[in-house]
Amino acid sequence: MENLKQTPLISVYGEYGGKTIDFGGWELPVQFSGIKHEHEAVRTKAGLFDVSHMGEFTVKGTGSLPFLQKMVTNDVSKLKAGKAQYTALCYEDGGTVDDLIIYKRDEDDYLLVVNASNIEKDFEWLQSHLTEEAELKDISEKVALLALQGPFAEEVLQPLVPNADLSSLGFFSFYENVEVAGISALISRTGYTGEDGFELYCASENAVNLWKALLQAGERVGLVPCGLGARDTLRFEAKLPLYGQELSREITPIEAGIGFAVKVEKGDFMGRETLKAQKENGAPRKLVGLEMIDRGIPRHGYPVFADGAEIGEVTTGTQSPTLKKNVGLALIKSEYAVIDGEVTVEIRGKQLKAKVVKTPFYKRPQAGGVQK
Structure with missing residues (x-):
């Protein structure tokens, strides 16, 4: 290789x-x-x-907090030193640049951990909006x-x-x-x-x-x-999103089910207008769990149908090693995101039955989710 x-x-x-x-x-x-x-x-x-x-960036300087507040969806002002926060970078239209974790090391000193496939794209996006009072470095x-x-x-x-x-x-x-x-x-x-x-x-x-x-x-x-x-x-x-599947340029954090990391009340930030509207009025699409009724494994990109029309597609699917069931995540039109609702997945040219189920598929005993 x-x-x-x-x-x-x-x-x-x-x-x-x-x-x-x-x-x-x-x-x-x-x-x-x-x-x-x-x-x-x-x-x-x-x-x-x-x-x-995975990629690591540092953001330092007196302007680091206002810069991050403008760029990411979560409220970075709530972070204390020694704490981390899950968040998303968005484009102006609400599409997702990446999902990431921010670590607050000290006042005006942050570590950002981004997805490997997005290191260059994320750095360029952040760099293009950088203010004089903030310093951005790629230390990956x-x-x-x-x-x-x-x-x-x-x-x-x-x-x-x-x-x-x-x-x-x-x-x-x-x-x-x-x-x-x-x-x-x-x-x-x-x-x-x-x-x-x-x-x-x-x-x-x-x-x-x-x-x-x-x-x-x-x-x-x-x-x-x-x-x-x-x-x-x-x-x-555990229904943790993967960029390029559950999240993308065309998928907003609200559609992907990580709306808890979008704090529209914090003030202006990239994509706020779209994300605020989706939070208040509902997003046109929703990420749901599917469990196959017919035999077959739903895979990334397979189309999902209901009422004779295509309503979305599978983002990730496999035979769950823990559940021993064929399950998937699918981004579908919100009106079909009803628990126990029946849909079909096109697998190798055949329409196979599946039902909408609760997610995550697995929760550990006394589990916490991603920090909200």
């Missing part, structure tokens, strides 16, 4: 049986021991992901990101972090400059699996040592390395 970007962990994938693929121009592992095995490990024990392909190449996810994540990580109490680290909170197995890291209680867990940011050159230390520490509880395949099935079951 020539000319693909690689993370700092490319050299160790093979040691753990990693099978790599081209993922948006990156050479990344799709699986190690098998997607279903990795999925189940995260749901019942713990899994470790290399997500170093200097930062590695590992995600330790699952019910035993804290048990695995705590012995490696002698100087911080992880049990007191709340959801969407973080510790910075913490030693993890002797490596300086930012530890965030966040993730993309629907399980408890942590995301660990460190210098790129320390990624391999951190990866090995975590896997060694997790051996006794069954921690396994995980690839993109399990990452996708896990986030899908």
Whole structure:
């Protein structure tokens, strides 16, 4: 796989049986021991992901808060140092540039974590609206990101972090400059699996040592390395959106079901007019869960029909490893978004029956959602 970007962990994938693929121009592992095995490990024990392909930007300076308030949909003024917030970047018409997480490190000092496929686009979009009092930097190449996810994540990580109490680290909170197995890291209680867990940011050159230390520490509880395949099935079951599927230039955050991260009352921001109207009057389309009645797996892009007409399409679909059912997410006309309503999905030229069901498909015991 020539000319693909690689993370700092490319050299160790093979040691753990990693099978790599081209993922948006990156050479990344799709699986190690098998997607279903990795999925189940995260749901019942713990899994470790290399997500170093994600992008990281810093925004600093006295104008950083007003700049971010203008650019993103959530209310950044509510963030305190040591806390993180899920939000979206939108175009003027409400279409989505990206979804991201903002970390407030200090007054006038923020870290933005964006999707790998959107790094250049996001940076250019932010740069084109930058004010003199705010400084924007892309530090993606200097930062590695590992995600330790699952019910035993804290048990695995705590012995490696002698100087911080992880049990007191709340959801969407973080510790910075913490030693993890002797490596300086930012530890965030966040993730993309629907399980408890942590995301660990460190210098790129320390990624391999951190990866090995975590896997060694997790051996006794069954921690396994995980690839993109399990990452996708896990986030899908928890109804966490993936840019390019549930979110896009043509899909607003309201349509995608992340309206909780759109605070129209905070004042003016990119896309506010459209998003405010959709919040108040309802969006023309809605993201819903589908469960197949007939045999067949709904896949991304498959058209959905009702009353003899096309009403939308599947954004993500698979056989859920947890539910053992063929399910999907679909963006359909809002008038058809009725629980137990029957629709059909066109699969290989056949109209197969499905019903609209509640989402998320999976919630962990005592689960929290994305911070609102």
